[in-house]
Amino acid sequence: MKDIDKTPDTLPDEGRRKFLNTAAFAGLAGAGASIGLSACNSDKAAPAATATVAAPAEASEFGKYEVPPGELDEYYVFSSGGHSGEVRIYGLPSGRELKRIPVFNMDCMVGWGITNESKAVIGTRPDGQPKYHTGDTHHVHLSYTDGTYDGRYLFVNDKIHGRLGRIRMDTMECDKITEIPNIQGFHGTFPDKRDPVDAAINHTTRVFCGAEFSIPLPNDGSVLEDASQYKSLFTCINADTMEVAWQALIDGNCDLVATSYDGKLAATNQYNTEMGALYEEMMASEMDACLFFNVARIEAAVKAGKFTTVGNSSVPVVDATKAANQDPKSALVCYVPIPKNPHGVNISPDGKYYACSGKLSPTASVIEHEKVLAWFDGALDDARKAVVAEPEIGLGPLHTGFDNKGNAYTTLFLDSQIVKWNVEAAIKSFNGDQNAQVVLDRIDVHYQPGHGFTSMGETRESDGRYFISDNKFSKDRFLPVGPLHAETAQLIDISGDKMKLVADHSVYSEPHDSIIVRRDIVKTRQIYSIDDFPLAIKDPKESGVFRDGNKVTVKITSQAPAFSLRDFKVKVGDEVTIILTNLDKVEDLTHAMAIPKYDINFVVNPQQTQSVTFKADKPGVFWCYCTNFCHALHLEMRSRMYVEA
Template identity: 50%
Template sequence: MLPPAPGNPARRNFMRGGALAGLAGASGIIGGMNIIPSAHAANEPSMPKDHVAPGQLDEYYGFWSGGQSGEMRILGMPSMRELMRIPVFNTDFAVGWGITNESRRVLGKNFPRGGDLHHPHMSQTHGHYDGRYIFVNDKAGTRVARIRCDVMRTDKITPIPNVQAIHGLRVQREPKTGYVFANAEFRIPSPNDGRDLDDPKKYQTMFTAVNGETMEVAWQVIVDGNLDNTECDYEGKYAVSTCYNSEGGVVLADMMQSERDWVVVFNLGRIEAAIKAGKFKTIGSSKVPVVDGRHGSELTMYIPVPKNPHGVNASPDGKYFTANGKLSPTVTVMAWSKVDDYFNGKLKTPREAVVAEPQLGLGPLHTAYDGRGFAYTTLFIDSQIAKWNIQDAIDAYGGKKVNYLRQKLDVAYQPGHNHTSLGETRDADGHWLVSLNKFAKDRFLPTGPLHPDLDQLIDISGDQMVLVADAPVYSEPHDAIILPSKMLINKVKRTWSRTDPFFAETVAQAKKHGITLEKDNKVVREGNQVFVYMTSSAPQYGLPNFKVKKGNEVTVTITNVDSIEDLTHGFCLTNYGINMEISPQETSSVTFIADKPGVYWYYCTFFCHALHLEMRGRMLVEA
């Protein structure tokens, strides 16, 4: 019997049924971990593997880039349920990100109201996720941001000087995330101050290291070509980036003249030594040390690879890294030990670091790993995932007759990034693979010319990949990470701490005014400035009203004194474009000009009580 046609709701059930029929132990046990712990699960052996019963928790967290929405998203896996959106580079009216004083301090003055968020990566210690931070990049705004995992809130955003369009991003694995590595993709004049506007020969870009603890830019390296994606080793010695446009062109035809581009390897120890010895320069007003890592530098190694390489990914055993061909049907496998040999003078050419170049299909973009010696590569043009064996590919490159390709799985459609559970750490567990597809086409109900993107959940716990579920997604996810919920769930705070540094500056301001935020409801006037302090406790605000004059600069500071988990309040001021969220024990503030006389109601936007609709007050603006 043929599967139902695309668009038929029975099609997904057919696919799930076929997937389950081909799996041993269809009860939902994967690697000894029961993903259907509900009481009635035993009576439902045909439940799909992505089923999480009502009231039960997912076994994995997924952290997804939000692309041009500028936000990061948290998913539960395997249910693929979206749990929360974390605003980073975007304005979010729901929680007041970009509106509150606390968020604006993180975003900085005159922040761009938007961003293109790619590549979330969690901080690591000795190659294991440590649950402290997630770092993300903004291609549109040339920034790097840090998200605290305990409160799932962005706490630092760092603009990167001297460059434009931060694309690839990775975290140092060993000994811990000291550096966050960031690639600037577009070549620009340096300094970019209006000179050399139409002289591409004087354009350049740089590789940047950011201190993951202070979020200050540590150093930069000038490179040849346009930087794309980046990766690092498991020993803390090297970082590596794919580069394209070796021609230095500014239009497509000029960028396609050469037969090869390269992967550039950065010797971290040598770079640090050069900077310590004063062998660097600064550019314009920036004080960041800049070293020259272009061809011929002892700081870098340029490995020739097929034209326009894209993703670069390190295997969890710490032995290899791959560059995905994009315009070649091949993936280039390189050995970290060979990189050592090159910098120690034991290799004649950088190309000798290549140990395999398996041919997989059309449009390889990214490779993920399962920790069992297998790799999974997205084939953008073929709309497939290719599963292949790393050692077999190395043996075939050495002349042995061996088949390294194990399976090709159709996905829908045009996959970009993919990610395996724990696949970028030493703990890769080989349970799940997610394919982040650029096109959905016929997979969902039509929604107008703009279609959703499509994430597909794939079971890789057996010998064969099995497609388990479709999940529509807004905007364009560029990467994701997956980790077991048990690694993080006990580190996540259920309520804020009253001494949290996130609102420390607001607390300090209140102290100057003699205010105890947990109990005082007062209005403080300083000339044209008015400071309004109030508490919120379901179902009322501490102040039923406050009075200001037209033209006053008003700062409203609210402290949620409720301590019950999930009892969040909001503060929305009608006709002023102001809303902010105040979680239990949190303090939030917002500053604005009272430029319209009259009566303006404020009210709670998070349903908090049976009398939620009555939780409101008035701002009285005198003419």
């Protein structure tokens, strides 16, 4: 696409823009005459958005973004899997998928949700099956030390069932899942980025979680249709223990979450401050809010016993509603008014500013961190004065990433564009400087970008190299595969003055958010330590069948190309537990065990132990075989389970 001349009152490529937005505006119009998009219409765009459209990279330049065979990517991308319930790992700039980490989903490749060890993490019903079989991951974030990633943990939310999962970065496996009480629609989450206030504890200590759906509290059936009694809670979880530390009762619906670099504030953008139950009610107000929680004050209130509890939960709940927090000097939360139905809040790498986009307003609000603190100190008489800029950047602004040069990059869902704008210039323009160039560049993406993120952009070490646009529609970008299309993650080079589209990476539905992490930060184990597993069978001679009434334990080892037991015998009605240890010490030499008709398949990596428990309810001969190709005699790697009638 060629650059076009600037025009003072219109966005570039107005015909394309109008075409893409027709359906969106028609849908919004159905909400009623009293509901509109703040300060925007489908025919004329905001004057601030007048930069030229950037072209894709020239064909000769694409080679430098390729990763040749045998070479490694420069970055990891950790991405949510949406309603798959998993987390995915990609290499960048190649876009190669490296791994899928099951968290809230069943996974028959590794046996997640099948092994006893994974069930203990997921949680089970009385019948021993996982409590839930579905999940909806949205936001993934690494733990921090001194404002940058430390490679310890990865946290991810489950929107459906209100759970937070924690993944160990050394093994890339989920080790803890916490279900948050009294919430629904757990959408945004973010770990604290705290500076080392206490030299002995200088890493992430808290994870903040926003609930999107308001519900009766307690939600015990005593209130159903009366939406005026619905409430929302904002939650803090201890990152080390994964226990819920406290909750805050708030007005409105939480969307996304951000945290400050000094550990003082946690933020969530709010829509539906009207507390409506129907979508037209949720868009009635021209202003919603971005909330800032004073972490120290909340924790002091909890310590002083100034809290209540909800239902059967013992979690402390403080009152952070707007009505209860009018006095800034004692307030637990600051409500900063933001137009309209904001979606996304992100903090700049220098820790000075938050960007909160309007979604139904063409604006991105810039909120100054120090001014929010000044409001809490009583030095700022109006929370709205914490907004130091509000540039009009385009239609449907959602998420913002930052580079290392003071620039912000915001996804425009309705315009199908990424807009590059300068934060300091936006502040100057807000203060009356008519010569300040706010919008620096924009680029078309394909199509309807949701989340967007820059390389290392959520840390102090943002490097300004790449931006990825996760687009919700791909339409004509890839080979057709039926009605459920692949989605696109488009790689954009942001290192120069002009953005360059350099790659289309297909992604399976539906990633919501991702982070780009330098590869040197991630340090993984290549094999497990056998001593980490209490049930480990360290010598094949320990193998055998051990009966205690109708409970039978079968201990087996695997070592290419054989299982330690050629066969084993149980009886119909037995409760059978198979414990399998992989004694191989060779990197990447993974074994597995599958049992036909018993719905069992699970993986054991080098020096790992896994176990399964099942009822022997079918008599006969059942071949137990290795499902991971491991040796020239892989097909011969079997054992037989005899089930006596």
